Amino acid sequence: MDPLIDFLIQTRLSNMGQNGVTIEDDEPFFVADLGQVIRQHRCWKRNLPDVHPFYAVKCNSDPNLLRLLAELGTGFDCASIEELRSVLALGVDPARIIFANPCKAASSLVFAQRAGVSWTTFDNLDELDTIKRYHPNALLALRIFASDSDALIDLSKKYGAPIDSTWRLLQRAQALGLEVSGVSFHVGTGASNLASYIKAIQQAKTVVEQGKALGFVINVLDIGGGFQDSNFEKFVPKLQAALRREFPTGMRFMAEPGRYYARSAYTLVCKVISRRLQTGAQPEPDMLYQNDGVYGSFMNVLIEKEVLHPSLVSSGFHSLEGGSKRHKGKRRYSIWGPTCDSTDRVVKEMDMESEVKVGDWLKYTHMGAYTTATATQFNGFPSHRHVTYLNSELIGHRKSRKSMLEHLYGGWTYKDAILPIPVRYDASDTQ
Numbered sequence: 294m295d296p297l298i299d300f301l302i303q304t305r306l307s308n309m310g311q312n313g314v315t316i317e318d319d320e321p322f323f324v325a326d327l328g329q330v331i332r333q334h335r336c337w338k339r340n341l342p343d344v345h346p347f348y349a350v351k352c353n354s355d356p357n358l359l360r361l362l363a364e365l366g367t368g369f370d371c372a373s374i375e376e377l378r379s380v381l382a383l384g385v386d387p388a389r390i391i392f393a394n395p396c397k398a399a400s401s402l403v404f405a406q407r408a409g410v411s412w413t414t415f416d417n418l419d420e421l422d423t424i425k426r427y428h429p430n431a432l433l434a435l436r437i438f439a440s441d442s443d444a445l446i447d448l449s450k451k452y453g454a455p456i457d458s459t460w461r462l463l464q465r466a467q468a469l470g471l472e473v474s475g476v477s478f479h480v481g482t483g484a485s486n487l488a489s490y491i492k493a494i495q496q497a498k499t500v501v502e503q504g505k506a507l508g509f510v511i512n513v514l515d516i517g518g519g520f521q522d523s524n525f526e527k528f529v530p531k532l533q534a535a536l537r538r539e540f541p542t543g544m545r546f547m548a549e550p551g552r553y554y555a556r557s558a559y560t561l562v563c564k565v566i567s568r569r570l571q572t573g574a575q576p577e578p579d580m581l582y583q584n585d586g587v588y589g590s591f592m593n594v595l596i597e598k599e600v601l602h603p604s605l606v607s608s609g610f611h612s613l614e615g616g617s618k619r620h621k622g623k624r625r626y627s628i629w630g631p632t633c634d635s636t637d638r639v640v641k642e643m644d645m646e647s648e649v650k651v652g653d654w655l656k657y658t659h660m661g662a663y664t665t666a667t668a669t670q671f672n673g674f675p676s677h678r679h680v681t682y683l684n685s686e687l688i689g690h691r692k693s694r695k696s697m698l699e700h701l702y703g704g705w706t707y708k709d710a711i712l713p714i715p716v717r718y719d720a721s722d723t724q
Contacts, residue, residue: 297688298324298560299656301681302606305562306654321563321585323660323678327361328685329558333522334365337550340529343536344546347391349518350376352551352662353559357682359383362554370518370549374404381408391515393477393549395436395452396420402427414477414515416454418465425469434475434515435462435500439493441480441519453478456496460503473509476500479517479549482597487528490516491535498539514540518549522557552662559661561590561678562606565653566631578625578642581649586630586637589674590660592667594639601640603628603655605647620648628655632672 301324309318337346347368350359354376359369360383369380372394380390387409392401395416405413406428413428415421416436424431438453454462466473478493480486497514504511514536520529536546567582585591593599623644630637649655668676 297683297685298326299607301683302560302562302654302656305681306606317679319564319566319584320675321561321583321590321678323665323680324560324562325355325358325661325680325682326558326560326685327358327682328687330358330361330554331365331684331686333554333557334362334367336522336525337553340526341533341548343533344516344548346550346554347389347393347515347547348554349549349551350380351666353555353664353666354379355665355680356383357680358555358558358661368547370551371410374401377405377408377410387411391434391547391549393434393515397423399423399427402431406430412475415462416452418462421462421465421469421471425471429471431471432475433466433471433473434477434513435459435466435473436477436479437493437496437500439478439480439489439496439517441486441489456499459500463500463503463507463509467507467509473504474511475513475515476511477515477517479519481519482552487531490532494535494539501540501544512543513545513547515547515549518551518553520548520550520553522553525553555661556659557661559659559664559680561585561657561660561664563603563655563657565649565651565655568649568651578627581626581628581655582631583628583639583655584631586632586639588630588632588634588637588671589668589676590664590678591630591639592669593663595636596663596667601657602643603640603657605645605649606654606656619650622647624648631674634672 305322334346345368347370348359348362349370351372356379359380362369363380363383363385368389368391369385370391370393371377371380372392377390377392381387388411390410390412392405392410392413394401395414397413397420402413402424411430411432412434413424413431414434414436415424424433436453437459438455463473476497478497480489480493494514494516501511516532516536563583563585565581566584569580569582571577571579587594591601594601623646625642625644626640626649627638627642628640630639665676665678668678670676
């Protein structure tokens, strides 16, 4: 639904500058298509019908995104008191929340207990002692070691009990009178190796058998997150088959997708605030400076080594620098954030189809995952971003792209395109 997103971007830009130069006119902003989230949920239900998604709140805690997911019927994976508060404030049943942090402060456990959040994870002996003292009636899932060496971030360096330690952990839980009802693992953020999932599923089966020998009824398997929408439909049928093969009956499955739901739904628009044209003998790319960087919405450039390919917003709202014409033809640029840190480089080098000038706006797609969630206020730059919401599902599945464009530019206004927030959804709409 790019034409609709472009329409909203251009309309917002056209409304800027009407009251002179304002701070808001120089701030980056998002357009979020909640219709894309609905399509992702429909795809999940079609391809992984046996696995109930518990959205990883850490990925993007936008309240309007959380509200939609709650209406769609997902559960929620929370890792802190603040994430628990965010979800509970929406009226979500605590039974739909898993406190999926294996190492928790005592105050967090007390908060969870008082809020009625029972499910939580552990992977070490000391955590069991803490749980016994502060949340003794919790339903526990033993998080086991799992690793995808090809993942964007390998979480096994921090969490997950090795399989040779699980028997001792289960024995300790039994001695403390705690209830272990589940097994969980997470192969890593942005995983792509099916073999890592299959190995973890097989080791989870070993833990289930160990628990049975100690009198535990382990009937929940949490297969974690790491799912990417780019390969999801090719990847998960084999995962679904592995789950059914190892656990043909008596097991409930859940997962903790984050970026799968959020990444493709958000588009970020940034303004070029300055430019350096290289005049030296060396053929260095010209430098663009924009109003957001790696200390803001682009932390993934540092953490995940993400390579970005922005496009120039196609509109009549660009600066002409005193009326000078824009030079056509490819131009090579590096793109930098607004802070005074030389680490704040968003794009090392890329070609643009034409000259980019001060006052132009750049569009970054697939910016919904670990962007606002990891933004800082380093150097005094604000982390808050304006978001315009829409639901492209309201356009109708049977409309062609051409008819949609005719509909947009044949009478739609900015207010027509903005999605009213809050809004309720019928989960049957995703069938």
